[in-house]
Amino acid sequence: MKKSTKDKLLDAALEVMAERGYRGATTREIASRAGVCELTLFRHFGTKENLFRALLQKYSFTPKLIEILSASSDKPLKDVLKRIGTELYKTMQRKKPVMRVVLSEVVLRPEPVAFVLKEMIYQNISELERFLKSLKKQGLLKDVKLEVIARSFLGSIFSFFHTEEIVLGKSLSKKKIEDFIENLTEIFLKGVLNEGPEKKK
Structure with a gap:
């Protein structure tokens, strides 16, 4: 089953934050790891804090x-x-x-x-x-x-x-x-x- 863009971003956020921590993880690197542009990340989550919140909720x-x-x-x-x-x-x-x-x-x-x-x-x-x-x-x-x-x-x-x-x-x-x-x-x-x-x- 093909992953949604949102799930790709959440998986990428987990990978990058596991490597660099919350503060060290940039939205640009997370988006790149997910194979999308940074604007797409902001369209889905708005902020890095919201992305982290969604990751924990998942x-x-x-x-x-x-x-x-x-x-x-x-x-x-x-x-x-x-x-x-x-x-x-x-x-x-x-x-x-x-x-x-x-x-x-x-x-x-x-x-x-x-x-x-x-x-x-x-x-x-x-x-x-x-x-x-x-x-x-x-x-x-x-x-x-x-x-x-x-x-x-x-x-x-x-x-x-x-x-x-x-x-x-x-x-x-x-x-x-x-x-x-x-x-x-x-x-x-x-x-x-x-x-x-x-x-x-």
């Missing part, structure tokens, strides 16, 4: 998270968290080149990059927090700060991925990922579930 976990949560209102929290954790890790593992670009830019923190990253991170936290609030209203969760729970759960998975796959250069097996997610989920369940539901599950 590989974003948020649509998958929303899909999981939308179909999980009647499922045990343990199963929901395990699926979120597994899918998030697998997404980052599959998109490791994107993650390398993102993580290298976090250190340098040019303002456009920082703003886009912050926006996407908070969106994921907000979606999980909203789901947990619905469970709390049903009396299933303790009176704890759910934003902290959502942030800590997603952050723990991200930190584990960063350490194992980026810093140490590993590519973990499915079993090792599942073992980590299983143990992490158990820790969180003990902290948030009310005694009744916890015993039941």
Whole structure:
């Protein structure tokens, strides 16, 4: 299947930013790598910041998270968290080149990059927090700060991925990922579930 011009530009942006970082990547080089003129890039995205935003959105976990949560209102929290954790890790593992670009830019923190990253991170936290609030209203969760729970759960998975796959250069097996997610989920369940539901599950 033939790639669209937009997809060619996004692929080229990933290549160039992986080599030179956000600040070092020029729209001229990205356009050239995609086989189009720079004006075509601006017609599709307007600015380099918008191009970077589109690149992150293409590989974003948020649509998958929303899909999981939308179909999980009647499922045990343990199963929901395990699926979120597994899918998030697998997404980052599959998109490791994107993650390398993102993580290298976090250190340098040019303002456009920082703003886009912050926006996407908070969106994921907000979606999980909203789901947990619905469970709390049903009396299933303790009176704890759910934003902290959502942030800590997603952050723990991200930190584990960063350490194992980026810093140490590993590519973990499915079993090792599942073992980590299983143990992490158990820790969180003990902290948030009310005694009744916890015993039941």
